[in-house]
Structures are given as structure tokens and as C-alpha cells.
Amino acid sequence: MIESLLIANRGEIARRIMRTARRLGIRTIAVHSDVDGRMPFVREADEAVCIGPAAARDSYNMQDRVIEAAIRTGARAIHPGYGFLSENAEFADAVIASGLIWVGAPAAAIRTMGLKDAAKQRMMAAGVPVAPGYLGEDQADQRLKREADAIGYPVLIKAVAGGGGKGMRRVERADEFAAALASCRREAAAAFGDDRVLLEKYVRSPRHIEVQVFGDKHGNVVHLFERDCSLQRRHQKVIEEAPAPGMDTRTREVVCEAAVKAARAVDYVGAGTIEFIADASRGLRPDRIWFMEMNTRLQVEHPVTEAITGQDLVEWQIRVASGEPLPLRQEQLSIDGWAMEARLYAENPSTGFLPSTGTLAHLRFPEGIRVDSGVEEGDEVSPHYDPMIAKLISHGATRWDAARRLARAAAGVEIWPVRTNAAFLKRTLVHPDFLEGEVDTGFIERHASDLIPPTEPGSRVLQAAARAVLPEPAGDIWRAATGFRMNAPAYREVGVEVGDRPYRVEIEDGGQPVTTAPGVLFIDGEAWSYGLPRAGHAGAGAGDSDGAIIAPMPGRVIAVTVAEGDRVKRGQALAVIEAMKMEQTLSAPFDGVVSELKAKEGAQIVEGSLLMRLEGDT
Structure with a gap:
């Protein structure tokens, strides 16, 4: 049995592996980036080694640093978890070449099955049924388009080296194929360093x-x-x-x-x-x-x-x-x-x-x-x-x-x-x-x-928020300034702010209890901030019609598809940003002209930053 194990991963899977290792009496070693130094998986390991800065490419995906950490701490084996280096055949070979035990698949199997086209060819040879599609080496856009037309729409474009939904696009019509292929190639290249794709017939159900x-x-x-x-x-x-x-x-x-x-x-x-x-x-x-x-x-x-x-x-x-x-x-x-x-x-x-x-x-x-x-x-x-x-x-x-x-x-x-x-x-x-x-x-x-839950609070949320801001229990109608109606429950009207918007809420006695933290309600998995209305607060903003295109999340600009002065149509793609391994396309909210352009390809952005501004047609 392995006596010491380095876990080349982070977060919940690192903790999951440690849980079993501890039960088996195995010493555990964690590796971590400099921003993860205080995370639970680091604290719970018997030993931990910092292997680089926040970006995974400079830490968790650095093969030599992981192996060096294993050797330096006396680890006998490396478990890669999932993601990062878990399906990297070169890393698997390097671990074994260093005299360590690889707790993963054989490198040869990783290589064969890691490329979807080669994997399907091996499966067909083994008599395993494979869905119809195109696995050819000719990756020219025109050839791929012809093959997609021959298969019949909808088709699925998939990165040859893909996984986790990255580098995958469903194409419903022939006129959408070129844009989907370009996006798929771009995402595949960024995620896997390989922009080759294959095609599959998309199954409707x-x-x-x-x-x-x-x-x-x-x-x-x-x-x-x-x-x-x-x-x-x-x-x-x-x-x-x-x-x-x-x-x-x-x-x-x-x-x-x-x-x-x-x-x-x-x-x-x-x-x-x-x-x-x-x-x-x-x-x-x-x-x-x-x-x-x-x-x-x-x-x-x-x-x-x-x-x-x-x-x-x-x-x-x-x-x-x-x-x-x-x-x-x-x-x-x-x-x-x-x-x-x-x-x-x-x-x-x-x-x-x-x-x-x-x-x-x-x-x-x-x-x-x-x-x-x-x-x-x-x-x-x-x-x-x-x-x-x-x-x-x-x-x-x-x-x-x-x-x-x-x-x-x-x-x-x-x-x-x-x-x-x-x-x-x-x-x-x-x-x-x-x-x-x-x-x-x-x-x-x-x-x-x-x-998808509504953006506006429902009756139960408003009732709970109104009760939470009351200075005394709502049910004590003899001490409270309530309305009184014959043969009807007592009630009172309360001003409350929920999710940064003010409301007037008529509450009655009773109501379902909810869990709260200071200033927050938790109801059916939703979380709502609440409090007394702020003086002069008119409520939520006017919407998206001012033409400001704002970054909805922190990330990196990977494509800008317009230039300053360009005319755009409502729904037209303006820019593509990437965060947490996923792409987000920002589109024009109305017909107009790009009057100001701040976004630059490759730039890191923060949530709420102005990317560009549109002037509407008058």
C-alpha cells in the first residue's frame, strides 16, 4: 500500500482524496498556488508546498514543480484528481520516470482516448457502436462545412482534444456554421492548445x-x-x-x-x-x-x-x-x-x-x-x-x-x-x-x-423582510399601530428595502418562518438583502438602454468584433470575454453606432468596467 501521497489538485477533490487517504493511514501532501495558501485543503494536508502564482498555467499545471514537490516531501505517489494534469500523458510518463507511483490511467490510454477522433476509430475497431460523424484529418473550414452539410443539421462541433464542454458548439443551420467553428476553434486552442475539431450528428432528444x-x-x-x-x-x-x-x-x-x-x-x-x-x-x-x-x-x-x-x-x-x-x-x-x-x-x-x-x-x-x-x-x-x-x-x-x-x-x-x-x-x-x-x-x-428564479422578490420574501425590520413582533396587534378590519386579520403596512429596491408591504399575522443572517433572508435556496428604505432611494436603475456595455464579470477580453464608428444591429456580437473557463458573448442592446471603444483583445477586466458605448439611432 502507498504510504505517502501528493495530491496534484485543489479544492473539493483534494479534500475528497485526503479523506480516504487518512482513513487508510496514508500521509498526504498538498500543492497550492499562492492565492490558495489558506484554503481548507491546504490546512488539512499533513504537509503543503506552494508551487506558483494564481494562474493554473503557472502553478497547478506546472509539471516539473509538482514532481519536484513530491520528491522533496518524500511522497511515494501522485494523485492528479480531475482537471489540471489528470489526463496529461506527458505528466503521467514524467511521474513514473521520476520513480513515483502514478495514481491514474496509463499514459498510452490517455493518449489514445484523449483525442476524440483516434478514440472513435479505436472503438469502431473493437466493435463498440459509434455515432455517425466526421473524423477526418482535413481540417480546412471548407471541408468541414461540406461534411456538416452532408451529415445534416443540427450538427455538433467538438474539439478533438476537448472535454468538460469546452470547444463544443451545436449548429442548427448552415449559415451559422462558420461563426460557430471559429468560436469552437478559439476556445479549444485556449483550453487545450489544439484547435482541431470533429463533427457529430446532433441527436434531437x-x-x-x-x-x-x-x-x-x-x-x-x-x-x-x-x-x-x-x-x-x-x-x-x-x-x-x-x-x-x-x-x-x-x-x-x-x-x-x-x-x-x-x-x-x-x-x-x-x-x-x-x-x-x-x-x-x-x-x-x-x-x-x-x-x-x-x-x-x-x-x-x-x-x-x-x-x-x-x-x-x-x-x-x-x-x-x-x-x-x-x-x-x-x-x-x-x-x-x-x-x-x-x-x-x-x-x-x-x-x-x-x-x-x-x-x-x-x-x-x-x-x-x-x-x-x-x-x-x-x-x-x-x-x-x-x-x-x-x-x-x-x-x-x-x-x-x-x-x-x-x-x-x-x-x-x-x-x-x-x-x-x-x-x-x-x-x-x-x-x-x-x-x-x-x-x-x-x-x-x-x-x-x-x-430560473425571478429577479423580483415574491410575496413570501417581502413578508419575511417586512417582519424582520419591525421593532416588535408583528403578532402583537394591541401594542402595534396596525389596521383593524371586522372579521379580518389585523395588518400593518411596512416600508422595506429588498435587493436595493424599496417596497411598501402589507403584512398580516402569521407567516412561514425563514432563516436569516444580519441583513439577509434565505428562502428556498435564494438569498435576499433587506433593510429599512434609504432616504430618497428611488429603487433599481433604468435598465440597459443607455448604451454602456459593461463587463458582467471579471475575466479576459478574447475578441472584439467591432471598431469605433461601426454601425451595429440589435443582437450583434460586440465582444467575447472569458472567465472561469467559459466564454461570454456581449451583444448590442439596440441598433446604433459604436461611439466609444475601450475594450482591447487580451486585456484583463474587472466586473463593472466600461468596455464600449453605443449611440442609438435617432
């Missing part, structure tokens, strides 16, 4: 089904059943569950056997995930599920597999890397109940899910479920890394039970002043179509109006 596989150094390969990761936004997973709803025994056998066959085809060792795309227009069927890609690492959503199998997948990784055989044979594995995981992000659904950064001045996670988090109260959500705050994981006897537990947990999240998607998650988990299992990758887009 797609389900994202993936199978957890595990191999050891003795030739054994097993699966730990499937997960459904269909609930996505911009190709990023939001809610995952295991097993997959609507999966019958025969279809499960076929897809899981295909996953094992795929792993064997590349002599796989360690934890891996075989991802499939399913045409669910007529339910899950064995002949309508195709190989999509393989992730040669532990997945973010691995806790749902742990919940239904009762296994610790990180322990499996460590034991396999130590040379031990797989802990269980296939016939010893079975499914127990249902599990769901929701990704709690620092983002604001009401502003298009833009990232939210800052200090977590107030943070309370719900009890009664598993919470994997990389932060604690008082920590900073940095613009340098992924905005995930925590993973909320429920387990129940049935799918309905798991969904109910997770919805209650999302509703109980308390975070301020950083904005989160907790209310969005709760709304999703109680949506009738979700509860019926009618889920595909278009679910969120299709039900956006039901899922």
Missing part, C-alpha cells in the same frame, strides 16, 4: 449515459453500472444520478458490456468513464446508444456511483496503483437504491448564469446528505478557478426519495454575498417532468422559464 469502469494491472476489468448526466447547461453537467431513469436490464447489460469492451481495447488500468450518447426519443434502447468519448480519470460525479455500490472509488484507485487486484469481481457488485448529485456553483442564474466571485461571508450547508466542498465560511471564490462551491449528494431507496432529499438540501443552502444556483437546483429537482424522468440534454433550455 439526447441522453448522456456514462458507465464507470475500473481496471487493474492483472488484466481484470469491471463496470460499476451507469450514471445519467443528461441534465446539462452549455454542455456542463448540473445534476447527475445513478442508475439512469428508464434503463431496463437488457439495455444496461448491452451498454455496460460495451463499456468494458472499450476499456479492454486500450488495456485500461484505474478509474475511467465511458460516455455514451443515447437517442431517447423512444426511450432507452440497446440499438440507439453510441460511444461518445472516454474520460481517463475519476469523474466529478463519482459520488453517486459510490452511493449505489457502497464502494470508495478513491480507495480502489490507490489499491490498484499499489499493484493490488480489483477489490471485487463483477458478480459481487450490485445496485442499492438511487443517488443524485447537484453541482452548487457560484453563479447567478438571473443574469445568464454569469460567475459570481467574492468572500463567502455567510455559508451554511444542509445536514443529512453528503456534501463535498472545497470551501468554508470566510473563504474566497476566486475568478482563477472553477466556480463550483460544493457537490450535494443524496441517496434514497427510490428515485423520488433521492430527488426529494436533494431538493430539500438545495433549498436549505445559505450563502452570502456570493450568488449561487441553489434555488435553480431546487426548482429543477421538483419540476414534474424531472420527477417523471423525462430528462434529456435540452431539459434546462426547454424549461428555463420555470427553473
Whole structure:
């Protein structure tokens, strides 16, 4: 068994690996950037080494510094977690060449499966079903356009070296292809240093089904059943569950056997995930599920597999890397109940899910479920890394039970002043179509109006805020200056400010209790500031019609598509900014002229900075 382990990652996955390592009696070493020095994963490690500045390219992705830290601290092995260097074959080779144990996939498998075109070709040769598309080496724009036209729209453009939804675009019409290809290439080059793409036929009612596989150094390969990761936004997973709803025994056998066959085809060792795309227009069927890609690492959503199998997948990784055989044979594995995981992000659904950064001045996670988090109260959500705050994981006897537990947990999240998607998650988990299992990758887009919380406070929020500012209990009508109506409840009218806007609220006795922190209400996953109205405060601003194009988040300008003096049409793209590994396109709010241009490609910007100004047509 490995006796000391360096974790080449940060945040919740670093803490997750440490938890298992401590249970196994393994000494842990953390590496961190200079802005992460006070984070929980650093404090919880037995030893920690700073390896560079905030930018991941200068710290967590610096292979030589990670290996040097391992050697200097006497680590016996390196666990890469997921992201960063976890699927870097060169790093895997370098770790082994340094005399260290690599707790990850073989470099050869990473190379083969890391390039989507090569992976699909290997799978076709192994007899694994693959979705129709274009995998050719000719990357000329004209050739790609011809192939897309031949496949038929909609098509999916995917980065050859992609993953995590980056470098992926859906194209609905032929006249949209050129712009989507350019954006996809740009994002792929920035994320992976490789702008090559492949094309796939886009499935109209797609389900994202993936199978957890595990191999050891003795030739054994097993699966730990499937997960459904269909609930996505911009190709990023939001809610995952295991097993997959609507999966019958025969279809499960076929897809899981295909996953094992795929792993064997590349002599796989360690934890891996075989991802499939399913045409669910007529339910899950064995002949309508195709190989999509393989992730040669532990997945973010691995806790749902742990919940239904009762296994610790990180322990499996460590034991396999130590040379031990797989802990269980296939016939010893079975499914127990249902599990769901929701990704709690620092983002604001009401502003298009833009990232939210800052200090977590107030943070309370719900009890009664598993919470994997990389932060604690008082920590900073940095613009340098992924905005995930925590993973909320429920387990129940049935799918309905798991969904109910997770919805209650999302509703109980308390975070301020950083904005989160907790209310969005709760709304999703109680949506009738979700509860019926009618889920595909278009679910969120299709039900956006039901899922995204309103920007204006509802009656319950206003009632709670009004009660909170009262100098004495609202129910004491004999001491309070209330209105009195025969055969009707007593009431009073209260002035209150909620979310920087003033309201006059008529409140009655009673009302549901809510959780509060000083100046903040927490209701169903939403957080609202409140207080007494400020003198002369007229409420929220007039809107976006003044022509100022403001940076909605901190980040980097990666494209400016207009020049000063240009005429623009409403909805026309003006600039593209990148933050937390995602692109955001800023568009013209009306027809007009670019009267002032401050944005420059490559420039770092802060939230709220003026990028350009438009003058409207008169």
C-alpha cells in the first residue's frame, strides 16, 4: 500500500482524496498556488508546498514543480484528481520516470482516448457502436462545412482534444456554421492548445449515459453500472444520478458490456468513464446508444456511483496503483437504491448564469446528505478557478426519495454575498417532468422559464423582510399601530428595502418562518438583502438602454468584433470575454453606432468596467 501521497489538485477533490487517504493511514501532501495558501485543503494536508502564482498555467499545471514537490516531501505517489494534469500523458510518463507511483490511467490510454477522433476509430475497431460523424484529418473550414452539410443539421462541433464542454458548439443551420467553428476553434486552442475539431450528428432528444469502469494491472476489468448526466447547461453537467431513469436490464447489460469492451481495447488500468450518447426519443434502447468519448480519470460525479455500490472509488484507485487486484469481481457488485448529485456553483442564474466571485461571508450547508466542498465560511471564490462551491449528494431507496432529499438540501443552502444556483437546483429537482424522468440534454433550455428564479422578490420574501425590520413582533396587534378590519386579520403596512429596491408591504399575522443572517433572508435556496428604505432611494436603475456595455464579470477580453464608428444591429456580437473557463458573448442592446471603444483583445477586466458605448439611432 502507498504510504505517502501528493495530491496534484485543489479544492473539493483534494479534500475528497485526503479523506480516504487518512482513513487508510496514508500521509498526504498538498500543492497550492499562492492565492490558495489558506484554503481548507491546504490546512488539512499533513504537509503543503506552494508551487506558483494564481494562474493554473503557472502553478497547478506546472509539471516539473509538482514532481519536484513530491520528491522533496518524500511522497511515494501522485494523485492528479480531475482537471489540471489528470489526463496529461506527458505528466503521467514524467511521474513514473521520476520513480513515483502514478495514481491514474496509463499514459498510452490517455493518449489514445484523449483525442476524440483516434478514440472513435479505436472503438469502431473493437466493435463498440459509434455515432455517425466526421473524423477526418482535413481540417480546412471548407471541408468541414461540406461534411456538416452532408451529415445534416443540427450538427455538433467538438474539439478533438476537448472535454468538460469546452470547444463544443451545436449548429442548427448552415449559415451559422462558420461563426460557430471559429468560436469552437478559439476556445479549444485556449483550453487545450489544439484547435482541431470533429463533427457529430446532433441527436434531437439526447441522453448522456456514462458507465464507470475500473481496471487493474492483472488484466481484470469491471463496470460499476451507469450514471445519467443528461441534465446539462452549455454542455456542463448540473445534476447527475445513478442508475439512469428508464434503463431496463437488457439495455444496461448491452451498454455496460460495451463499456468494458472499450476499456479492454486500450488495456485500461484505474478509474475511467465511458460516455455514451443515447437517442431517447423512444426511450432507452440497446440499438440507439453510441460511444461518445472516454474520460481517463475519476469523474466529478463519482459520488453517486459510490452511493449505489457502497464502494470508495478513491480507495480502489490507490489499491490498484499499489499493484493490488480489483477489490471485487463483477458478480459481487450490485445496485442499492438511487443517488443524485447537484453541482452548487457560484453563479447567478438571473443574469445568464454569469460567475459570481467574492468572500463567502455567510455559508451554511444542509445536514443529512453528503456534501463535498472545497470551501468554508470566510473563504474566497476566486475568478482563477472553477466556480463550483460544493457537490450535494443524496441517496434514497427510490428515485423520488433521492430527488426529494436533494431538493430539500438545495433549498436549505445559505450563502452570502456570493450568488449561487441553489434555488435553480431546487426548482429543477421538483419540476414534474424531472420527477417523471423525462430528462434529456435540452431539459434546462426547454424549461428555463420555470427553473430560473425571478429577479423580483415574491410575496413570501417581502413578508419575511417586512417582519424582520419591525421593532416588535408583528403578532402583537394591541401594542402595534396596525389596521383593524371586522372579521379580518389585523395588518400593518411596512416600508422595506429588498435587493436595493424599496417596497411598501402589507403584512398580516402569521407567516412561514425563514432563516436569516444580519441583513439577509434565505428562502428556498435564494438569498435576499433587506433593510429599512434609504432616504430618497428611488429603487433599481433604468435598465440597459443607455448604451454602456459593461463587463458582467471579471475575466479576459478574447475578441472584439467591432471598431469605433461601426454601425451595429440589435443582437450583434460586440465582444467575447472569458472567465472561469467559459466564454461570454456581449451583444448590442439596440441598433446604433459604436461611439466609444475601450475594450482591447487580451486585456484583463474587472466586473463593472466600461468596455464600449453605443449611440442609438435617432
